[in-house]
Amino acid sequence: MNGTELLAAYKQSGSEDAFSQLVRRYTNLVYSIAKRRVSNGPLAEEVTQSVFTRLAAAAPKVRGDAELVAWLHRTTVHVAIDVWRSETRRRTREQHAAVMEPVPAESTPLWAEIAPNLDESLNQLSAADRHAVLLRFFDQKPMRDIGRILGVSEDAAKMRVSRAIDRLRTQLAGRGVTCTAVALGMVLAERSIEAAPSHLVASLRSIKLPASAGAAGIAGILSALLHTSRSKVITGVVALCVGIGVIALFRSTEASPRNDTIKPKAIDSPYVLLRPSGARVLVNRPAANLPAVETTGTVRLRLRVVDAETELGLAGAKVKAVYFYAGGVGEGHELMTDEYGNAAVPESDKPANHGMNLFVSAEGYVPKSMQFNRSDAEYTMRLDRGLTVSGTVVDEQGQSVEGVKIQVQTPAVQGNGPDSVDLQTSAVFSDSDGRWLCTFIPGVIEEIRFVLTRDDYAVTLPVVPVGKVDLRNLVLVIDRGFTVTGRVTDLEGQPIAGAAVKELNNTGYRRQSTLTYADGTFALQGLLSEYEFYRQRPNEANANGTLRIRGMAGIGEPHGVRVLVQADGFAPQTPTVQLLEPTNVVNFTLAQGNIFRGRVLDQAGNPIPDAVVRTDTDNQGLDKFKWQTRTDAEGRFEWDSAPAEPVLFWFEADGYNWLRDVPLVADGSVHEIKLAQKTTE
Numbered sequence: 001m002n003g004t005e006l007l008a009a010y011k012q013s014g015s016e017d018a019f020s021q022l023v024r025r026y027t028n029l030v031y032s033i034a035k036r037r038v039s040n041g042p043l044a045e046e047v048t049q050s051v052f053t054r055l056a057a058a059a060p061k062v063r064g065d066a067e068l069v070a071w072l073h074r075t076t077v078h079v080a081i082d083v084w085r086s087e088t089r090r091r092t093r094e095q096h097a098a099v100m101e102p103v104p105a106e107s108t109p110l111w112a113e114i115a116p117n118l119d120e121s122l123n124q125l126s127a128a129d130r131h132a133v134l135l136r137f138f139d140q141k142p143m144r145d146i147g148r149i150l151g152v153s154e155d156a157a158k159m160r161v162s163r164a165i166d167r168l169r170t171q172l173a174g175r176g177v178t179c180t181a182v183a184l185g186m187v188l189a190e191r192s193i194e195a196a197p198s199h200l201v202a203s204l205r206s207i208k209l210p211a212s213a214g215a216a217g218i219a220g221i222l223s224a225l226l227h228t229s230r231s232k233v234i235t236g237v238v239a240l241c242v243g244i245g246v247i248a249l250f251r252s253t254e255a256s257p258r259n260d261t262i263k264p265k266a267i268d269s270p271y272v273l274l275r276p277s278g279a280r281v282l283v284n285r286p287a288a289n290l291p292a293v294e295t296t297g298t299v300r301l302r303l304r305v306v307d308a309e310t311e312l313g314l315a316g317a318k319v320k321a322v323y324f325y326a327g328g329v330g331e332g333h334e335l336m337t338d339e340y341g342n343a344a345v346p347e348s349d350k351p352a353n354h355g356m357n358l359f360v361s362a363e364g365y366v367p368k369s370m371q372f373n374r375s376d377a378e379y380t381m382r383l384d385r386g387l388t389v390s391g392t393v394v395d396e397q398g399q400s401v402e403g404v405k406i407q408v409q410t411p412a413v414q415g416n417g418p419d420s421v422d423l424q425t426s427a428v429f430s431d432s433d434g435r436w437l438c439t440f441i442p443g444v445i446e447e448i449r450f451v452l453t454r455d456d457y458a459v460t461l462p463v464v465p466v467g468k469v470d471l472r473n474l475v476l477v478i479d480r481g482f483t484v485t486g487r488v489t490d491l492e493g494q495p496i497a498g499a500a501v502k503e504l505n506n507t508g509y510r511r512q513s514t515l516t517y518a519d520g521t522f523a524l525q526g527l528l529s530e531y532e533f534y535r536q537r538p539n540e541a542n543a544n545g546t547l548r549i550r551g552m553a554g555i556g557e558p559h560g561v562r563v564l565v566q567a568d569g570f571a572p573q574t575p576t577v578q579l580l581e582p583t584n585v586v587n588f589t590l591a592q593g594n595i596f597r598g599r600v601l602d603q604a605g606n607p608i609p610d611a612v613v614r615t616d617t618d619n620q621g622l623d624k625f626k627w628q629t630r631t632d633a634e635g636r637f638e639w640d641s642a643p644a645e646p647v648l649f650w651f652e653a654d655g656y657n658w659l660r661d662v663p664l665v666a667d668g669s670v671h672e673i674k675l676a677q678k679t680t681e
Contacts, residue, residue, distance in 0.1 A: 003065045011059045023052060029069070029138050030076050032193045036115045037080035047080045054079070063336070065149050066131035069139045073130075077119050111191045113177045114184070121171035129164035136161045137188040151316055151363060153437050159403070159429045298347040301372060301379060305341045305360055308382035313341020317362035317383070320425065323348040323355070325654070359425045364388075364439045369422035381419055387441040389464075391474030392434040393452065394548070400434025401454065401478055405510075409449040411442060452478045452551070453510045456525040460551035463536050475548045477540075481526040482579040486586040488520045488565060495520025496590060499567035503527060504574060506622040529558035529579045564624060569593050571643050574624055593641035596666035600635045600651055600673045607635025608675060611653035616660055618648060642666035651675060 001009070001018075003025060009018035027048065034047035054075055062068045122130055135141045135149060147157035165188075166181045179187075305317040319335040331350070335343045348356070358381075361367035365383040372379070393404045410423045421442055430436045441448060445466060452460040458481025464474060488499045501522050502513040516522045531554025540548040560579055566572040570590035577586050600611040614628035625647065631637050646665050652658035656675035664671055 003068045004062060007055075007059055007062065007068060010056075019056060022055070026069075026072055026139075027052075028193050030072055032138075033073060033076040033119060034080050036118060037077060038084050043083060044080075047076060047083050050079045050083065051076050065139065065141075066135055069134040070127070070131055073119070073122065073134055073138065077123070110179055110183060111187050114172060114179075114187060115191075117172055117175040117177055121168055121175065124171045125164065125167055128160070129167050132157075132160045132164040133168060133188075138193060140193065151318070153363075153428070153439070155431045155435055155437050156428060158431045162402075162432065299344045300347040300356065301345040301358075302377060303337075303343050303345055303358070303360075304378070304380045305337050305343070305362065306380060306382055307365075308384045311382075313337070313339075314362045314365070314383060315339045315341060317341065317343075317360060317365075319343050319345065320359040321345045322357045322359070323350070324357070325350060358419075359422065360419075361426055361440065366421055366440055366442045367423060367426050368419045369425075370419035372418075384442070386439050387443040387466075387471070388437070388439045389441050389448065389471045389474065390435070390437040391472075391476060393430040393436065393476050393478055394434055395457075395478060396480060398548075400430075400432075401457070402430055402432045402434060404430040404434075404436075404452050404454045404457070404478055406430065406436050406438065406476075407451040407453075408438070408441060409451060411445045411449075450476060451509060452476060454478065454526075455512075457481060458526045458528045459507070459509045462549045462551045464549055469539075469547060469549075477548050477550045479528070479551055481528050482561070482581075483523060483525045483583045484527060484561075484563070484577055484579075484586055485523045485583060486521070486588065488516045488522065488567070488588045488590065490570070491589060491591055496567050496570065499565060499570075499590070501588075502564045502566070504562040504564050504622065504624060505530070506620050524563065527561045527579060529554060529560055530562070531556055531558060565590065566625065566641070568641055570641060572625055572641065573643075594644055594666035595668050596639040596642040596647075596664070596671075597669070598637055598664075598671035598673060600631050600637070600653065600675060602656070603674055603676055605674075607631070607633070608653050608656065609633045609635060611635065611651060611656075611675070613637045613673075614650050616648040616650040616662075639666070 001021070003022065006018045006022050006025075009015045010022065030051050031044055031048045034044035034051075035041065038044055038047065051072065055072075060068070060071045062071060122133060125133070131150070132146065135146045136143075141149070143157045143161070144154045146161065147154045150157060150160065152160070162181070165185050169179065169181050169184050172179070172184070300321075303319060305314045305319070306312060307314060315337055317337040319337065321333040321335065323331040325331070331348060333346055335345065337343045345356070345358070356372045357369065358372050359367065359369045360381050360383065362383055364386055366386045368381060368383060370381075393401045393406070395401050405427050406429065407427045408423045410421060423440065426438075426440050428436050428438045447466055448464040450460075450462045450464065452462065458479040460476075460478045462476050464471070484501075488496045488501070490496055495516070495518070497516055497518045497520065499516040499520070499522075500513060501516065501524050503511040503524070505511060512524055512526045514522050514524050533555040534552040535555055537550035537553045540550065558579065560576045562574060562576045564572060564574050565588045567590060569592070571593045573588060573590065575586075575588070577584060598613070600608045600613065602608055609631055611631040612628065613631065615623055615625045617623045625643065627639055627641075629637050629639065644666070646663045648660075649662045649664055650658065650660045651662065651673050653675060656677055659673065659675060662673070
């Protein structure tokens with residue numbers, strides 16, 4: 001059984017064996033974190049005992065081993081802070097100084113720098129990055145198990161851990177600890193977990209857990225821990241706090257229900273509602289398992305995700321529900337189906353009835369999406385099994401390339417209902433050896449159109465014919481592309497720092513971009529010249545016979561690349577740069593920006609506050625300048641970095657009809673824009 005299953009067994013039946021196994025599995029982890037925090041062995045033991053007291057008294061609700069390890073890490077840090085504060089208040093100033101003295105110098109100097117800063121830096125990471133680091137180095141899971149826990153492939157798990165280490169390195173650097181990602185990974189693997197003293201493990205395992213989870217049972221747990229304590233004063237304080245918290249918890253469950261709760265009706269399978277924060281709330285549960293649970297919020301849609309062939313529910317399918325409001329602002333909810341394939345999609349936070357976009361994916365299945373504007377209370381989405389495709393990504397010299405984002409263009413394959421195949425939210429990344437694996441390819445297509453993107457590399461579009469090559473050993477070549485370097489200055493020749501230099505195109509793929517340094521210099525890499533037509537390059541074979549699949553090639557005269565040069569307070573430019581050499585040098589001079597002013601009013605001339613004003617796309621589908629603001633209380637807006645040329649604008653506000661494709665010039669005058677109120681039918 002994994003950690004989550006052991007915790008569930010303890011919560012459901014009070015199993016002493018399950019709790020004992022949890023202690024054996026996680027004592028070293030908790031003790032190591034505590035030791036780093038308090039730099040004192042006996043105090044670290046007190047912290048460890050208190051953490052397991054809390055685990056026994058109020059076991060957390062977690063959805064997997066990643067969340068369990070994260071809870072243990074977070075709780076240990078908090079308890080260590082409490083214990084240390086209690087200790088410093090108790091001791092005299094001389095004793096305080098003695099305890100605060102650092103632990104003996106580590107054999108690894110780098111670890112001596114990392115240890116005091118590690119846990120704070122971990123807490124600054126996103127939940128996904130923190131879970132990856134904790135599972136790999138604190139819970140010491142192999143990559144295969146990490147992938148299973150996180151619901152991704154082993155290769156994807158490696159990539160997640162690698163990226164998380166790099167972000168952790170950045171956090172440590174902000175605290176004065178500098179090292180490479182490789183060095184950080186090595187020292188974490190070697191020193192992040194320290195064996196707890198044998199007597200501590202024995203004392204924790206000897207705790208006699210009560211058969212019930214009542215207050216008397218918890219008191220027994222606390223008493224058992226107090227008898228095994230080295231510093232009874234500190235443990236008593238912590239235990240008393242835990243006991244008070246538990247009593248409060250029991251009392252809180254007896255409180256009257258809130259007015260905004262939903263009382264779910266009896267059904268045959270459970271539904272799960274996940275808040276945007278990731279909290280998991282039971283909406284419905286079969287009477288045979290657990291009583292119905294009330295929860296706050298409103299359910300918009302009860303979604304069931306099933307295997308299209310067997311009609312069996314798909315557990316662990318990822319569901320993204322997105323609502324869009326004025327100005328392109330979105331409200332997102334990320335859910336996961338339960339063991340029956342069910343999920344409850346929450347209603348929008350806005351009172352208005354906004355449309356909803358659903359994106360559904362599951363490992364080994366073809367993802368789908370739909371625009372849900374229906375009034376249906378329930379919907380079943382059927383996913384087809386996907387085709388497994390794998391291989392490596394190399395550069396033009398045949399060297400493997402790490403961190404390449406590999407997407408697949410959505411083919412013209414429609415579903416049987418309002419939902420349809422949609423691959424835009426599905427992607428995999430190449431690992432340190434360039435390897436990748438994806439399992440979501442539709443099995444009915446004749447060719448796979450890949451999209452390869454990576455910073456400083458050109459967007460590359462290889463096309464793979466299905467049935468004519470080995471889909472388990474593809475070698476995709478990503479193009480390096482061209483580079484444009486130069487300097488951005490003002491009219492007086494002074495450098496402009498922080499100016500954006502961006503690739504401009506309407507292909508829908510990632511555009512390369514960079515910022516100028518303090519001296520105004522920049523380097524924009526991974527560019528491709530535009531052509532009138534494109535064709536697929538012929539496949540190539542290495543000396544060993546391995547087939548290399550290249551991207552599209554331009555036909556005819558190259559048109560160069562269009563770039564945007566933009567900085568606050570300056571008028572932007574959109575020149576076309578000819579790519580004549582692998583590296584091309586071009587300098588840009590920006591003039592003072594033009595002032596674009598206006599007011600947004602209703603038909604009666606009253607100001608509309610908080611209206612959205614933004615640039616709009618042209619007839620080529622390109623929004624060159626990408627500027628946006630909101631009106632003030634008087635309906636006014638201003639942009640001091642507008643170009644001299646006419647620009648298309650888009651105006652919208654809640655409760656009004658939007659107005660698009662409005663050509664206006666930043667001539668200093670105040671443009672008045674009037675919006676009509678929406679009519680109710």
